[in-house]
Amino acid sequence: MKKRLVSLLLVASMAFGLCACGSRSSNGGKSSSSAKATKVNTETDTLFVNLASEPAYLDPALNSSVDGGCLAVNSFVGLYTYDKNKKLVPAIATGMPKVSKDQLTYKIKLNKTKWSNGEPLTANDFVYSWNRVINKDTGADYAYLFDVIAKKADGTLDVTADNDYELTIKLASPCPYFNDLLAFPTYLPVYQKGVEAAGGTEPGKWAQNPGFVCNGAYKLEKWKHNESMEYVKNDNFYDAKNVKVSKLSFMLSADPTASYTAYNSGNVDFIDDVPTAEIKTVKNSKEFHCVDQLGTYYACFNVGADLFKDMSPAKAAKFRKAISILIDRQYIVDSVGQTGQKPADSFVPYGMSDGNGKTFKTSKDSYYDLDKTGQQGVEKAKKLLEECGYKFTKKSDGNYKVSPAISLPYLVNEGGGHKQIAECMQQDLARLGIEMTIKSEDWNVFLQDRKDGKFTFAREGWIADFNDPINMLELFSSKSGNNDAQLGKTDAKSAPDWKEYDELIEKVLREKDFAKRAKLLHKAEKMLMDTNAVIPLYFYNDVYMQKTNVSGIYSTVFGMKYFMYATKSAK
């Protein structure tokens, strides 16, 4: 008996000890981050950066991630690049391309530059590198970015080196964003002898170990897998005199706790991710940066889903419209996003060019009044659903009950705040008694189910690869592998006829008059939005933290970070 009492007491004291421990830690964590400015790293010859975990490929042709792209643009340089004002500027090219009247032939002169081993880099290196990307044996995800270039009879790209320093490129059809493509990581040159010497069946083998030849500001010197990568300045970089920091050191971690602690402790100068729970505390700090990104976070309906089985296409669109205006986007942005993302009322984001010298999105391109969504949209949504044959009765808590009952399964992937966003939507839809259930899946399974149309309603997001609306709108052509909405892919009677959209996209791709092209793009966006299969929630932005003793790092709207012109002082 006595023994039992003692052990009970012990258990009680332990439980208390644990609680005390727990609360102390969480309080401590909060106060420390809000109170004092973070510790500065004083090693001024090295810039310490955390982007993400280990990149899959350093070969610019094979990379398909944004963090891999950042590494690529800092160790390779192409014909063009972006300056700190996000403006496209010549890099290896001597000036902007000379374009023929029919917009199909581009002539580009190259500066005399060198590879990191001192060998000259010539126009032939570009011919080789680009053809390597489109070669199916390379298996590059981004090979499609070369579709705009015409092909020769033998299937290779119609790109010729007129001499060592002149390049002629023939396009398949006029392309207003071609110059931007020339600065994209997949268009970076690779060192032919290095690639061929590595041999093997793996095309990316040449860039698997430090010491590979590159032509950018930094070259890889050390790589400790899943721990760190160290780049040193490449003295053969064409603009080496403007590279001030001699080493770039990457912390290879995707754990926000680890990177945030390393940042606060002064071990790294720059982190590309801030833990969601900390955003509130650091938001007003000088070290917190938030830049616009060209991309849209959206929810997507499968137009062939069973939910719409007995509806006509028009009725299904009406149903989806009701769901769309029930969602309070501002609340999602304020409570989950927290970094001042702009709520979305169109699919093409703010700031995207229309391919004709103007920005695409103007006040006219609003497909619903954002002020009349969420709570303010309830009555209108109710009316739309009543037109679809649903009946509502008011409940004592002010919400409605719908009959027949609507159950809407929503698919998300693990992590990234997607579940929290889904929960906001769940509450919004509950106002009309719609029961939204949330199903969470592992990343790869999620991608597969979305692609196969094994869902009713799912979260989606798209960050543009280049600055033209076609990159966003092409997703929904029936040929596209990213057409998760299954528009034009399903035989369901409730799905809209999608031939016209496909034709519209084809027309855009061929249109020589860029003013007309912009009009066609607007028409396509309207057509897409009218289906209400795509429910834009907000436009992405990109947050990062950077110490106050560091300056000169800049980022593009595609999320690429340029570190080579950074400077770092001791204080």
Add this chain to the structure above:
Amino acid sequence: MIYTLKRVLLAIVSIVIVSTITFFAMEMVPGGPFNKEKATDPATLKKLEAKYGLDQPIPVQYANYMVKFCQGDLGVSLKTGREIAPDLASKFKVSATLGSIAAVIAIIAGIILGSIAALNRNKLPDRLIVFFTTLGTAMPSFVLATLLLWFFCQELNLVPAWSKDSPNYVLPVIALCVYPMAYITRLTKTSMLDVLGQDYIRTAKAKGVRKNKIIYVHALKNALIPVITYVGPMVAYILTGSMVVENIFTIGGLGSSFVSAIVNQDYTMIMALTIFLAVLMVVANMITDIIYKLVDPRIEFN
């Protein structure tokens, strides 16, 4: 001799079973290693699948894999195109270094603390040890690791949270060894108390054998049997690394590879890692049996 042969055969059978189940289970999960947010062009995808033999029926893939595996070819990671064998070796080296330090500390400290607790039953040292071991077994490693990181790196700034040079192993070792140490302490204590109550100890005391001799020669040795049972598999686990600890302290070991391989559906990597862990487990169990025999010659294996 026959026993050893039987053991080895059994070990091979269990490894084959584990690898077969893993292979078919991972193939059953929807999706594949080449799934990307931005869809890969179907022609490229086909080419990739053909290159790695993923276009063949699953039993054929399995047979191909096993044939290659027996020839010592682990293939390349489908995610990074890297050779798996050297990658595995270098990651295991990191995890094993960390793990073996943690295991040694856990075993030695656990046995010592457990004995102290047993010999001072219900006195202050015992109470303290019981208190901390309960805390140690109750606290999940991610909480402990995060606490250590926050306190020693951010608040005290004693060790860097991350550095480009070799990582500091002190904190990860603590994070790794607290749980097994606490567990071993408790095991040792209970089993020691058990043994101390046995007749032969009383006999020894009555004969006037010195206290130290009773404890170290007669009691402890016999009290260690349950501890050894636990330590075998524990060592195998700890050597292959912990995802949580490696992620928090940015250490490139095996632990985080397990998780990322599964999330990425990197089939070749999953297989290599699973088989590796299975082998390690089997070996650890075999060594455990041998140690049993050394500690207690009465134990007979049939």
